[in-house]
Amino acid sequence: MIIRLAILPLLLALNLSMCKKQESASPKPQAASPSPAIAEAAAGSSPITAASPAKISKPVVDQTAQTIIFCYHRLVDKVRYPGTEITPAAFEAQMQQLKDAGITVISMQDLLAWKRGEKNIPPRCAVITFDDGWKSQYDVAWPMLKKFGYPVTMFIYTEGVRGGSLGGGEAITWEQLADMRDNGVDIQAHSATHQDLREGHNIMLVSGGKRTRTKLTGPQYEEWVQNEVVGSKQLLEQRLGIKVNCFAVPFGSYNEHVKEIARNAGYEAMFTVYGQPITFTSATDSLGRYAIEASKPKVFADAVKMIGTSTAGGTAVAEVGAADLSTQPADGDTVRTALPLIKANVKGLGQIEPGSVQLRVSGLGVVPASYDPKTGTVSYQVTQKLRDRSCTVILTAKSEGKKVEAHWTFGIEEGAAGAAAPTAPTPKK
């Protein structure tokens, strides 16, 4: 936590100075670049509410799974801006490390489906995203990602696309984006002109090749910010014939008003650069991504460690079916109490190292379960009401030097779940 807080101001400073492609590309003002029509942008979007929490009618998903989201910018052989660049070799090595650490790379849409309670994801996974729309993302990163079979999400600011008013020679083109779209790449929004979206902040207005530095307030600001948040979405959707449901906030600078505009425009999720593991309950309007930069080689390793802690030293984990452990409640069962007795029998797993048995319960974390080596019974009586309508249990243990792990999920009948009273996680022993 302390480390992360220390990194944040630096991250912001670096992003502010280096996140714009026109700064390193030779400025070639383009005449007559169509800017998204503001009037159109404001109309035609039907407001929908933000993603609602999982409902019981949906399939039961593993609520204890965790994801880390990586944010990359530019891949270059010679790093000149370490705040946003890394070498292709470093990128490739990181992709390999994910594989070696047993972290599955999933698509952003799978992550969101999991958050909606519609789809399961592996217990530990990662999402790869690229910001801004650099040519090297198409030329260098994408072929590598294809080699690994990893899905990717591109966050594009529309005026930065080559041919737009801010798109220099190093920018990706609409044709390249269309090629990526045709091959399953997820393309999402990152504003129109990549600036601080909060009212009253310094911005640059570009019109007909002329740039003016200014501060907008009131109706002028509202019109501008609509185009940044809503207009950019509509332009991507119209140019590429896609559905855009994610918004990466430039520099992570936004506020409740910007969030509201985004929600009303139909964005399901919003992203910042404040890296953190994403859990089932993480707020979808502020999902933190780890920004990977040449100047901070530890960020990647730390992020991997954040979700990789349960595999000690990278040892393989053998998945065990919950049915083999005669669990109680059984996988898929529904119980009538929010205070269930959780039990499993690990006798069938061979010689268990007594101190190695660990039980995690969604919403509670690690619980002080008891283990009886004679009978092989692991049990824990839940003492604070489970709040969610489904509960996932993860049991891990060491058997003959190998780590074994079992997951199971049961439902809690409506009315039994312990209302909204916030519960503190059970302290670790």
Ligand SMILES: [Zn+2]
């Ligand atoms: Zn950016």
